[in-house]
Every structure is written in structure tokens, then in C-alpha cells.
Amino acid sequence: MIVKKIPTMQSGYRVTQYQSAPGKEVSYENKNGNDREEDLSLILAELNSLVGMERIKDLVTEINAYITIQRERKRNSLASEPQVLHMIFKGNPGTGKTTVARILGRAFSKMGLLSKGHLVEVERADLVGEYIGHTAQKTRDTIKKALGGILFIDEAYSLARGGEKDFGKEAIDTLVKAMEDKKDDLILILAGYKEEMERFLRSNPGLRSRFPIHLEFPDYKIEELVEIGETMLEKREYKFTTGAKSKIREILYEQVKQGDLVMGNARFIRNLVEKAIRKQAVRLAHEKVVTRENLMTIERQDISLAFEDNGYG
Numbered sequence: 207m208i209v210k211k212i213p214t215m216q217s218g219y220r221v222t223q224y225q226s227a228p229g230k231e232v233s234y235e236n237k238n239g240n241d242r243e244e245d246l247s248l249i250l251a252e253l254n255s256l257v258g259m260e261r262i263k264d265l266v267t268e269i270n271a272y273i274t275i276q277r278e279r280k281r282n283s284l285a286s287e288p289q290v291l292h293m294i295f296k297g298n299p300g301t302g303k304t305t306v307a308r309i310l311g312r313a314f315s316k317m318g319l320l321s322k323g324h325l326v327e328v329e330r331a332d333l334v335g336e337y338i339g340h341t342a343q344k345t346r347d348t349i350k351k352a353l354g355g356i357l358f359i360d361e362a363y364s365l366a367r368g369g370e371k372d373f374g375k376e377a378i379d380t381l382v383k384a385m386e387d388k389k390d391d392l393i394l395i396l397a398g399y400k401e402e403m404e405r406f407l408r409s410n411p412g413l414r415s416r417f418p419i420h421l422e423f424p425d426y427k428i429e430e431l432v433e434i435g436e437t438m439l440e441k442r443e444y445k446f447t448t449g450a451k452s453k454i455r456e457i458l459y460e461q462v463k464q465g466d467l468v469m470g471n472a473r474f475i476r477n478l479v480e481k482a483i484r485k486q487a488v489r490l491a492h493e494k495v496v497t498r499e500n501l502m503t504i505e506r507q508d509i510s511l512a513f514e515d516n517g518y519g
Contacts, residue, residue: 246270246316253309257430257437262306262421266313273317290418291319292385294407295397297423300471303397304358306423311356314393321391322354330364333377341373345380354391362396363406378410385416428458431475438479439504444486449506454478457513479504481512 250270254263269289276286291314295303308325315323328348335341349357359365359381365374385394396403400422407414426434432454439445446454457478485508490496 246313249309249313249316253306253313255437256302256305257434258424258426259302259306265419265421266310269314269319270317273319288390289319290389291393292389292417293393293395293419293421294403294417295395295421295423296400296403297397298399298425298471300473301423301425302472303423304360307356307358307395307397311393315355320355320393324352324355325358326352326355327358327360329360330374330377333359333365333381334373336373338373341376342380345377346384349381349384349388349392352392353388356393356395358395358397361398361402363398363402366406366409378413382413382416426472428455428462431458431472434472435475435479438476442483444483444502444504446504447506450482450504450509453506453509453513457509478509478512481515482508485511485515 250266253259253266256263269291272289280286295307297303304325304327307327311320311323311325313323314320326348333341333345333348335344365377366372367374381394384392394417396406396417398406432451435454436446436451454475458475461474482504486504489505489508490500493500
């Protein structure tokens with residue numbers, strides 16, 4: 207997860223990052239049960255600290271306002287309507303889709319839209335079985351695990367690749383039924399590459415109307431990737447020298463020119479920064495005197511060595 211500096215934890219709310227394997231649940235802790243406003247404000251601060259993502263940030267603001275006004279309407283004996291929040295996420299890998307899904311689950315729980323707010327991340331293999339009837343049961347088991355939170359299906363179009371006789375269609379049918387039956391305490395997010403998600407929805411016209419929210423995750427620009435790297439270091443109490451930042455830009459521009467970098471992929475910059483930190487440690491371990499400033503500073507040579515170690519140099 208890549209975020210800018212998070213507000214201090216004086217409220218007692220502890221945000222813990224978990225790396226989830228497919229089909230595994232991601233959860234978060236509230237140490238002392240603070241009220242909704244304090245917890246939600248911290249989660250929203252985390253969302254707002256993400257680089258870019260303006261459309262997603264605006265959407266969450268709209269949903270929060272809508273929920274607040276619907277509650278007021280109900281108090282004033284006016285008709286109020288629930289929101290259906292099943293979503294389509296379109297974008298390249300490394301553009302923040304899973305990170306946003308995790309934050310949305312926690313935020314929607316604090317807004318009262320979900321009872322738990324956890325994330326269950328799956329792919330085709332977690333839903334599709336090997337014989338007739340097996341797929342429906344596997345899918346129902348996954349849905350049961352996700353109740354109260356978000357079920358996130360990555361590369362969702364893979365469910366339709368085998369044609370009419372493929373067991374993936376059975377998974378889709380089971381999911382569609384759950385979307386209606388469990389809509390009060392389950393949000394389904396289908397995610398994947400933009401073009402393939404569009405083809406998937408065109409081949410399943412009944413699906414598009416069931417997902418009222420479609421969000422695109424654009425590729426990061428080079429300066430945004432540099433900002434993501436700086437944010438990662440800031441969280442860990444490191445910083446780039448001017449030369450180190452220049453080297454990162456040089457690497458990114460060259461990778462784009464050669465067609466070796468899938469732009470928007472924040473994983474590239476994350477891996478580069480993490481390796482640069484290790485290269486800095488090796489460099490400093492050979493120094494006789496190491497100052498606090500030395501300990502915090504990532505030099506140009508650290509970036510260069512990290513890049514070469516990535517197998518690109």
C-alpha cells in the first residue's frame with residue numbers, strides 16, 4: 207500500500223497493512239472502539255493521501271454525504287433509499303485497485319454500509335471447480351466468507367473465457383444471484399485490464415447494469431511515480447538526495463522509451479526503493495562514522511545499484 211504521511215495515531219486507531227493471498231481475508235483493528243467520526247476521518251485521510259485517484263476520492267465523499275442525508279431524511283419521515291455499490295475497476299496492474307478496495311471496505315463499514323468491512327480477494331481458481339456443481343459450491347463458500355465486506359475478483363473476465371460450457375459461467379450465475387440476495391451486506395468488485403473488462407461486459411450485457419459504479423485507474427505519470435517513491439521513503443524516515451531523484455527520473459524515462467516499463471505500475475518504483483534502501487545499508491556498513499543524516503539519506507549511487515540489481519542495468 208502506498209500512502210503519504212498518515213496523521214498521528216493519538217486517536218488509538220491502528221491501521222495495519224496486510225498482504226493478502228488470493229482467497230484470503232484482509233482485516234483491520236480498532237484498538238479502543240473510538241466513535242465512527244474519528245475512525246472514518248482517519249480512513250478518509252489515508253485515502254486522500256494516495257497519489258492521484260481524484261475520481262475515487264470524490265466518489266467516497268459523495269457516498270458519505272448521501273448516507274448522511276438519507277439518515278436525516280429518515281429522521282424527518284421522508285423516503286430514503288439504500289445504495290447499491292457493486293463496482294467495476296479498470297486499470298493496469300500496479301495502479302492501486304486492490305489498495306483502494308481495502309480502504310473502501312473499511313470506510314463503508316464505518317459508514318454503516320457493511321457490517322465488517324473486510325476484503326476477500328480471489329481469482330478464477332478460487333471460484334471455478336472441476337466438475338458440475340463444484341463451482342457453485344466453491345463460489346457460495348467464497349461469498350459466505352465475504353459477507354459483511356467486499357468480494358474482490360481480479361481478472362474477472364477469466365470467468366467467461368471458456369465459453370458457454372465452461373464452469374466459469376456457473377460462477378458468474380452464482381455471483382449474480384448473491385449480488386441481489388446479499389446486496390445489503392456485500393459489495394462485489396470485478397477488476398482487471400480496461401480493454402478486457404470492456405469485452406467481458408459487452409459479452410455479458412446483463413452484468414453491466416448490475417454494476418452502477420465503474421472506476422478507471424489511470425497509469426501514473428513519471429512525476430507521480432517519483433512522488434510515490436518519496437512517500438514511501440518519508441513513511442520510513444528516509445529521503446532522496448537531489449541526485450537520487452534525478453537518477454529515478456532518468457531510469458523511468460529510459461524505461462518508457464525502450465518500452466520496458468508498464469507505465470502506471472507503482473510496483474516497479476516500490477521494488478526499486480526497497481532495493482535502494484538495502485544498497486544504502488551495505489554502503490553505510492562499510493563506513494567508520496555514520497551520522498543521523500547518513501542513515502536517512504538515499505544517494506544516487508544507491509538508486510543506480512538497485513536498478514542494476516533489478517536486472518535492468
